[in-house]
Amino acid sequence: MQNMQTYTVNDFTIYPLSEYAVTLEFSHEINADILQLISKFNTLLHRKPFDGFCTTVPAYATLSVFFDPLEVIQSPHLRGINCFERISSYLSRLEDEEKNQIITENGTMTIPICYGGKFGPDLDEVARLHGMTANEVIHLHSTAIYHVYLIGFTPGFAYLGGMPGQLATPRKSFPRSVVPAGSVGIAGKQTGIYSLDTPGGWQIIGRTPLHLFNPNRAQPALLKAGDKVVFKAMEYDRFEHYNGSKDADTYH
Amino acid sequence: MQIRIIKPGLLSTMQDTGRWNYLSQGMPISGAMDTLSSRIANLAVGNNAHDVVIEFTYGEAEFQAETDILLAYSGDGATLRVNSLPLPPDRPLFIPSGTNIHLANNPLGSRTYLAIAGGWDVAEVLGSKSTYVTAGIGGYKGRALEPDDLLNACGQLNETSARILQSLKGTTIKHSKWGIARWLFLPKYRKTVHVIPAHEFTWFAGKSVVDFLSTPYTVSIQSNRMGYRLEGPSIHRFVKQELLSTAVVPGTIQVTGDGSIVLLMADCQTTGGYPRIAQVAAVDIPLCAQLKPGDAVNFKEISRTDAEKLYIHQENQLDRLAIALKTDMLTVFR
Numbered sequence: 001m002q003n004m005q006t007y008t009v010n011d012f013t014i015y016p017l018s019e020y021a022v023t024l025e026f027s028h029e030i031n032a033d034i035l036q037l038i039s040k041f042n043t044l045l046h047r048k049p050f051d052g053f054c055t056t057v058p059a060y061a062t063l064s065v066f067f068d069p070l071e072v073i074q075s076p077h078l079r080g081i082n083c084f085e086r087i088s089s090y091l092s093r094l095e096d097e098e099k100n101q102i103i104t105e106n107g108t109m110t111i112p113i114c115y116g117g118k119f120g121p122d123l124d125e126v127a128r129l130h131g132m133t134a135n136e137v138i139h140l141h142s143t144a145i146y147h148v149y150l151i152g153f154t155p156g157f158a159y160l161g162g163m164p165g166q167l168a169t170p171r172k173s174f175p176r177s178v179v180p181a182g183s184v185g186i187a188g189k190q191t192g193i194y195s196l197d198t199p200g201g202w203q204i205i206g207r208t209p210l211h212l213f214n215p216n217r218a219q220p221a222l223l224k225a226g227d228k229v230v231f232k233a234m235e236y237d238r239f240e241h242y243n244g245s246k247d248a249d250t251y252h
Numbered sequence: 253m254q255i256r257i258i259k260p261g262l263l264s265t266m267q268d269t270g271r272w273n274y275l276s277q278g279m280p281i282s283g284a285m286d287t288l289s290s291r292i293a294n295l296a297v298g299n300n301a302h303d304v305v306i307e308f309t310y311g312e313a314e315f316q317a318e319t320d321i322l323l324a325y326s327g328d329g330a331t332l333r334v335n336s337l338p339l340p341p342d343r344p345l346f347i348p349s350g351t352n353i354h355l356a357n358n359p360l361g362s363r364t365y366l367a368i369a370g371g372w373d374v375a376e377v378l379g380s381k382s383t384y385v386t387a388g389i390g391g392y393k394g395r396a397l398e399p400d401d402l403l404n405a406c407g408q409l410n411e412t413s414a415r416i417l418q419s420l421k422g423t424t425i426k427h428s429k430w431g432i433a434r435w436l437f438l439p440k441y442r443k444t445v446h447v448i449p450a451h452e453f454t455w456f457a458g459k460s461v462v463d464f465l466s467t468p469y470t471v472s473i474q475s476n477r478m479g480y481r482l483e484g485p486s487i488h489r490f491v492k493q494e495l496l497s498t499a500v501v502p503g504t505i506q507v508t509g510d511g512s513i514v515l516l517m518a519d520c521q522t523t524g525g526y527p528r529i530a531q532v533a534a535v536d537i538p539l540c541a542q543l544k545p546g547d548a549v550n551f552k553e554i555s556r557t558d559a560e561k562l563y564i565h566q567e568n569q570l571d572r573l574a575i576a577l578k579t580d581m582l583t584v585f586r
Contacts, residue, residue, distance in 0.1 A: 064499035220274060
């Protein structure tokens with residue numbers, strides 16, 4: 001099929017997403033190496049954008065690149081008969097340069113969580129399913145090191161990989177109509193943090209007072225793809241202290 | 253210039269052409285569903301095409317001119333009327349203070365865009381004036397319009413708007429003799445939507461692909477600014493592999509677990525995990541924006557290269573239109 005146009009270079013395959021976006025597919029699976037590769041290439045592209053470059057959307061195994069087709073087609077610096085060719089050839093040249101880049105580690109973000117009780121209504125259920133105590137679940141969940149794989153679903157919602165396999169739990173059969181912002185949930189092998197009050201079907205084990213999303217911050221989303229995250233259990237009283245205070249936006 | 257909302261109708265929000273720079277943070281693009289009509293309404297009053305407009309859904313809405321105003325409307329959701337007198341779309345309209353304007357349902361489509369000379373005075377949030385109701389940001393107080401909301405235009409008119417106003421200003425309703433021929437961009441009554449095969453196109457059974465490209469699909473009642481659920485032959489896939497969530501955009505057509513089809517629209521999530529059968533050509537998104545529950549559409553395949561050519565052609569035409577309005581046309585339209 002002539003329409004199913006793709007362009008393959010060493011690390012990724014490029015396919016068109018729409019007239020104004022292409023997707024770079026690095027892999028078909030989730031792992032930390034791929035995440036790092038995507039993160040590295042994303043940084044490089046932002047440092048060396050092409051004419052008409054707008055923005056990117058990193059996901060588990062892909063990086064989508066958005067652009068203005070008019071600027072791309074008019075650019076004297078890009079070669080090719082259409083936008084897809086012009087961008088593909090630019091990105092593959094960039095990839096060659098990437099080989100010489102130094103890997104910079106993203107910092108680690110500590111996120112306080114108040115586990116169980118009214119903030120984590122499913123904690124006991126998750127513990128029961130795995131034949132553990134609630135404290136064992138908290139211990140496992142708060143000693144692992146996570147990576148942000150994807151920001152999506154709602155603005156600022158963070159999907160995290162790296163949860164201990166023993167905690168993998170299916171979604172709830174009936175989603176809740178409202179899951180409060182800050183709720184920390186488990187769905188299958190992933191853990192994630194709700195950024196807005198939305199409906200949701202994840203098993204909710206706790207809540208953070210931090211604002212995952214705040215449109216008044218320079219960076220509205222607290223986390224970005226590639227960030228390293230650790231959780232720290234916090235007391236109920238401390239939660240109330242953070243909640244509503246300005247610390248909820250600045251805590252690191 | 254100021255108007256007061258008397259009846260907001262089903263859903264009225266302020267939208268520009270989208271919030272593009274926070275996609276990586278999960279922020280949807282939003283913006284007008286039909287950016288062709290929103291841009292034409294803006295151009296007709298001399299504004300920048302990408303300025304913010306009011307997006308009305310269907311008719312049954314009403315507002316009052318609190319001052320003399322210069323506005324233009326475009327789109328197929330409603331006809332603006334004063335008493336029973338219909339006002340023509342796609343051109344500047346001078347309306348004296350105190351006039352009541354009613355939006356009467358137009359069976360042709362679903363969304364209507366209202367631009368005011370100078371542009372609506374609302375703040376930019378994260379680089380856009382578009383309302384995203386779910387997060388309560390943008391537009392007028394981050395929400396849909398309600399009765400008694402007072403909406404102001406930015407005071408300073410550019411030269412083009414000022415000249416249009418000068419030529420129509422008076423004590424009665426007056427419109428220009430010229431109008432923008434919107435149907436030249438997108439023919440009225442067309443119900444065929446051009447699509448480009450998407451990345452997982454080959455995951456689907458041959459018969460399903462034939463069904464998708466030859467049978468009409470009907471827009472279901474479960475449709476909103478995030479997307480439309482489409483009813484028709486269900487789509488079967490033979491590749492059972494799970495797709496990892498990846499970027500999706502307005503116009504992406506996903507096939508959900510039960511084989512039904514969802515067409516994503518302006519407020520869609522930034523990433524999705526359902527396999528994608530096709531992507532609507534960008535120039536046909538405005539046509540989708542005007543569909544309403546019960547409408548049937550046919551999908552027709554187009555190459556990605558042709559879709560890109562159509563897009564670039566249309567953008568160039570709109571740019572030329574803006575230049576024409578700034579220069580030549582103003583000397584002859586009176």
